[in-house]
Amino acid sequence: MSESPPTTPRTPPRFSATFDPYTIAQIQRAAATGIYDIRGGGAKRALPHFDDLLFLGASMSRYPLEGYREKCGTEVVLGARFASKPITLRTPVTIAGMSFGALSGPAKEALGRGASAVGTSTTTGDGGMTVEERGHSKTLVYQYLPSRYGMNPDDLRKADAIEVVVGQGAKPGGGGMLLGQKISARVAAMRDLPEGIDQRSACRHPDWTGPDDLEIKIGELREITDWEKPIYVKIGASRPYYDTALAAKAGADVVVVDGMQGGTAATQEVFIENVGIPTLACIRQAVQALQDLGLHRKVQLIVSGGIRTGADVAKALALGADAVAIGTAALIALGDNNPALEDEYRKLGTTAGAYDDWQDGRDPAGITTQDPELASRLDPVKAGHRLANYLSVLTLEAQTIARACGKSHVHNLEPEDLVALTIEAAAMARVPLAGTDWIPGHPGTSF
Amino acid sequence: MPVVDLAVSRVRELNKALHQLPRNTNETHWTVQNPAGQHSIAVGIDAPIEVMIEGHVGYYCAGMNKDAQITISGNAGVGLAENMMSGVVRLAGDASQAAGATGRGGLLIIEGNASARCGISMKGIDIVVKGSIGPMSAFMAQTGNLVVLGDAGEALGDSIYEARLFVRGEVKSLGADCEEKPLGSEERAILAGLLDRAGVDVPADSFRLFGSARRLYHFHVDNAY
DSSP: OOOOOOOOOOOOOOOOSSSOHHHHHHHHHHHHHSSOOEEOSSOOSOOOOGGGEEEOOOOSSSOOOOTTTSOOBOOEEEOTTTOSSOEEESSSEEEOBOOBTTBOHHHHHHHHHHHHHTTOEEEOOTTOOOHHHHHHOSEEEEEEOSSOTTOOHHHHHHOSEEEEEOOOTTOTTOOOEEOGGGOOHHHHHHHTOOTTSOEEOOSSOSSOOHHHHHHHHHHHHHHHTTTOSOEEEEEESSSHHHHHHHHHHTTOSEEEEEOTTSOOSSEEHHHHHHSSOOHHHHHHHHHHHHHHTTOBTTBEEEEESSOOSHHHHHHHHHTTOSEEEESHHHHHHHTTTOGGGHHHHHHTTOOTTTOOOGGGSOOTTSSSOOOHHHHTTSOHHHHHHHHHHHHHHHHHHHHHHHHHTTOSBGGGOOGGGEEESSHHHHHHHTOOBTTSOOOTTOTTOOO | OOEEETTTSOHHHHHHHHHTOOTTOSOOEEEEEOOTTOSSTTOSOBSSOEEEEESOBOTTTTTTOBSOEEEESSOBOTTTTTTOOSSEEEESSOBOTTTTTTOOSSEEEESSOBOTTTTTTOEEEEEEESSOBOTTTTTTOOEEEEEESSOBOSSBTTTOOSOEEEESSOBOOBOTTEEEEOOOHHHHHHHHHHHHHTTOOSOGGGOEEEEEOOSSSSOOGGGOO
């Protein structure tokens, strides 16, 4: 009787961790086209983030507040340091700067409607102030960018606050891009540019260099607006301790620190994924800078970049921020990456949840486009309602956590309420690794 | 005719008084004494008035001006008439960096020289410099006209869009995507008009014109610098 020969065991095909399928595809794309990839959104790689932190709820040594009935404040005042008219928001969740040009007119209107419904602010972006956004935003922050597109003193005075943009988290050190597909006649006119060209925004301001000049520039903006408006300074997170200190020294009322998960309308993939630091890594540094100057809570700190839930909001506040700003999450709330549009995403070679070609202007949701037909798909009233709902949930979730920690205001959350799940997060957030009193890099500290 | 002495009053008081003027004010002639290089003098005016500043000014003098005619008898610091919207600003002396930066309208006349980045990101302003201009002038200049009777420094018009640069003297070098263009009848007429408004009596034909080669208008690997 014969036996069949034993089958030789084989190992399955093995992909390289270094040259993984995505990396190989990147190389192949580069070899075929000869130019870098441009996309929208923020860093997609896994990074230490708020998910790596946990709250220590009240127990024997801390007293919680009752979840529904006991008051837990959420209001925040921004800009009281020098401005005669600081702004008061009902929730510490604001809408980050996103330009008309990058976004459609209905999208800007929807942002204004949603934010105003819950008592928070929107922010203009690199393209000037639109009628839609001013008309529907009770509180509007007007960005003062290197490009100065559409900048004029009338809009400056119409604004409720002014944000001097030094950089953004997706591309610290980089300027803006808006590809020709989105430079419609209206966008071109607002920016004093030819229609249809690939537009490059400057990466540095034209008339000041360095913090000493910035102080004088802020002085000019205050003079033009008779010292009424709060003035923010927004920085992309790279050296947040020094940048925050210099912004405060230059006279900012509010410092905005944007981590690398913060979105962009269009930037090189290599820039988004490799320049800047995670949001989690910058908050304590920025807070430390303000504390060292005796300005924490006098100069407000707004943190942005990857805020998704009320837990993220609460964690940012516990680490010392006064408020947060959302951009990508707000677009998702409006309808971006909606699975109901899957067929159209597939025609664009992508899928719902991964769509990031915001630079192409072919957004089937009508948000990141200047195509009139596509833009008309977005109902600004309904989209604004969805955003208001989402902002309300973020606020309620943050309150839920704050009450569980025994806090009567979300600003009473503190680092002592947090622990970290990973050594990296413990080091960045400067809170102990869960179950220990160890804060890496900070010997001698303990809970 | 109001006279404000900045040795006594603060710049903030001056600017606030200027901002409170109605457009039909009869206080149309203002004199500012002892500016002493202070910053942000006469910024954000929105009225058809005349302001005479007697002396040297610091940064951002006449910034975001609308409709006013502002004359400065001395020299000016960084960002003279930055983001000017309309009106006329005339400087008797020399200007520091970024004169007329991002200006969107009006006429800026500099009797002396202007330093680096004159007319940077200009968006419709007309600038006439009777002396020379420094390096990187008209960087990313979008629209408007820059007229230079003297020389231009390095990298003139780098990354320029549709602004016109008229230079009578030498140009040390051109920036990326900036090239010499023929001086046609339309450009000659524009130039002649600006020279006339600036009180300059030289022939338009003695200038060369520079503008965008438009090679950077669309991203392409061959255009990378």
